[in-house]
Amino acid sequence: MYSSYEDLVYKEKYLKLNECGELVIDYPDKLKIIDFHSHLSNLFPGKQNDPTNKGTKIKYLTVPPIEALDLKESYWTNLDYLNKKYSGFASVMKFCIDGIKIFNDMVKGGTFDNYFISQQNNMINKSVILPISTAKSDRSMNAINAAKQYPDRLIPFCSVHPLDPEISKKIYHYKELGAKGFKLKVTDIEMKDKLNTIVELLKICHDAKLPVLFHTGAAFKTEGTKISGMMKKMLNSTRVELYGELLEKLPKDLIFIFGHSGIQEYELVAKYMKAYPSTYAEVSTQSEGSIRYLINEVGSERILFGTDWPALPQAITLSRVLLATEGNIQARDNILYKNAEKLLG
Numbered sequence: 001m002y003s004s005y006e007d008l009v010y011k012e013k014y015l016k017l018n019e020c021g022e023l024v025i026d027y028p029d030k031l032k033i034i035d036f037h038s039h040l041s042n043l044f045p046g047k048q049n050d051p052t053n054k055g056t057k058i059k060y061l062t063v064p065p066i067e068a069l070d071l072k073e074s075y076w077t078n079l080d081y082l083n084k085k086y087s088g089f090a091s092v093m094k095f096c097i098d099g100i101k102i103f104n105d106m107v108k109g110g111t112f113d114n115y116f117i118s119q120q121n122n123m124i125n126k127s128v129i130l131p132i133s134t135a136k137s138d139r140s141m142n143a144i145n146a147a148k149q150y151p152d153r154l155i156p157f158c159s160v161h162p163l164d165p166e167i168s169k170k171i172y173h174y175k176e177l178g179a180k181g182f183k184l185k186v187t188d189i190e191m192k193d194k195l196n197t198i199v200e201l202l203k204i205c206h207d208a209k210l211p212v213l214f215h216t217g218a219a220f221k222t223e224g225t226k227i228s229g230m231m232k233k234m235l236n237s238t239r240v241e242l243y244g245e246l247l248e249k250l251p252k253d254l255i256f257i258f259g260h261s262g263i264q265e266y267e268l269v270a271k272y273m274k275a276y277p278s279t280y281a282e283v284s285t286q287s288e289g290s291i292r293y294l295i296n297e298v299g300s301e302r303i304l305f306g307t308d309w310p311a312l313p314q315a316i317t318l319s320r321v322l323l324a325t326e327g328n329i330q331a332r333d334n335i336l337y338k339n340a341e342k343l344l345g
């Protein structure tokens with residue numbers, strides 16, 4: 001597909017390399033943009049880094065090597081690459097080691113200085129910052145404090161784990177402190193038979209009038225690959241179907257955002273969006289084709305631009321939205337900022 005990043009920017013419209021060799025957006029006019037999905041170095045569970053520290057250069061290890069990258073599809077669709085990397089038992093180890101390397105890259109690089117440069121390089125005016133909490137560590141206050149420090153650039157969400165003993169009290173408290181929504185990343189492996197506690201938690205978010213964004217979708221397609229059984233179980237632990245089933249038990253006007261638009265499962269996301277009119281799709285990891293598909297299936301009024309920075313470069317998904325909305329300025333404005341403005345008030 002591409003022989004190098006120079007080759008990639010030569011072939012791909014709306015992307016260029018800056019003087020530091022980083023992918024940045026290449027667009028002649030001004031754009032208004034809200035990134036609905038980003039993180040900072042102190043918003044993840046586990047090791048943290050103060051975002052006021054000087055950040056190291058981000059390697060974006062989640063992006064496949066250039067020879068395995070195909071921007072016509074979502075990031076991790078290349079079968080040869082998947083079979084080589086994730087077949088057999090050792091692949092689970094490899095997946096976990098890769099996960100740790102990616103995590104360290106984000107913690108070291110997800111600082112204010114790096115983020116504001118990336119925002120500036122990509123014409124992004126404001127970003128929703130998403131904490132990820134576990135039952136033991138709640139990162140909500142870090143997001144709220146970061147946004148307090150930079151109110152014209154950052155918009156905070158909160159995150160409370162479904163097994164946290166103080167869910168209701170915390171959610172209302174964070175809302176009072178300025179949280180504009182709620183983020184969660186949980187798996188069915190972790191929740192086992194307690195999936196119903198997520199329903200209770202989401203009802204509280206609904207009563208508190210907070211939109212919720214979940215990490216949804218499997219990163220890789222498993223059919224047609226040699227991916228091992230254990231890996232499949234891990235990959236499917238955040239499958240879109242889990243959340244589709246939860247939606248059935250929830251108030252119909254709960255604002256539920258499918259984070260990443262389900263990654264490989266964007267078609268299923270579109271199906272649920274038709275059944276549940278107050279659901280949205282956030283497009284980090286998606287391709288031009290899948291974003292077009294979502295626009296055609298559900299319209300542009302419920303699609304949100306997001307990048308998952310510092311896991312992924314902001315420029316790639318932004319260039320996909322620009323491609324998918326060529327000649328359709330209304331859809332472009334909806335996805336890049338208007339829908340987000342409506343949800344955030």
Ligand SMILES: [Zn+2]
Nearest residue numbers: 037039308311
């Ligand atoms: Zn994320």
